[in-house]
Amino acid sequence: MIRVLIASGNRGKVREFQEMLRDHGVECTDLSAHPNAIAPEETGHTFRANAMLKAMHYATSLRTWALADDSGLSVDVLGGKPGVHSARWAELGNAGKGDADNNALLLQQLDAVPSDQRAARFVCCLALSDPQGRVILRVSDTGPGIPPGILPRLFEPFVTSKPAGTGLGLGLVISAQLVRAMDGSLRAANLPEGGACFVVDLPAALHKTPQE
Secondary structure, three states: OEEEEEOOOOHHHHHHHHHHHHHHOEEEEEHHHOOOOOOOOOOOOOHHHHHHHHHHHHHHHHOOEEEEEEEEEEEHHHOOOEHHHHHHHHHHOOOOOOHHHHHHHHHHHOOOOOHHHOOEEEEEEEEEEOOOOOEEEEEEOOOOOOOOOOHHHOOOOOOOOOOOOOOOOOHHHHHHHHHHHOOOEEEEEEOOOOOEEEEEEEOOOOOOOOOO
């Protein structure tokens, strides 16, 4: 049984994680069990950076596995804003505070934008850190997966599953080199349910804030 701290005080969010992980041998606790825990300052410029920052902070300070998230709304015509400031969008614009005011300000900013140009999406990033502060990032898809003949050589130069003339086969090679340069690892696998999965394992860098 693995014990993981859900780095959140949001009971609804904690309950969702507990339900998702219940049948996978994971025992979940949350920040209500650590009333004296000091929350980190969320100084990252992206959802991923803030999720990593929170996971690493709670994992190393409480000596436990920690799962953290950061999420918000990204609107195309606003250059991805409100982004990491979604929860305080109205407050930052001196237009009130809370969800209702956030929504009202956003609609006001989109007032002159045609409805077919109001593309937006809710973004959520998760980061899992071990007690030593190593952050594990996992990205998966629901596509056809990686061809079995290519998978063992995926991180070799000029190996690609793309049609001839559409790729050099260097992207993953460079990615793996960058991860190794940070004392981390990058690995890939096909999922039993279909699709491919890439996992990045990085060490903590607590002497500087992860920003992007």
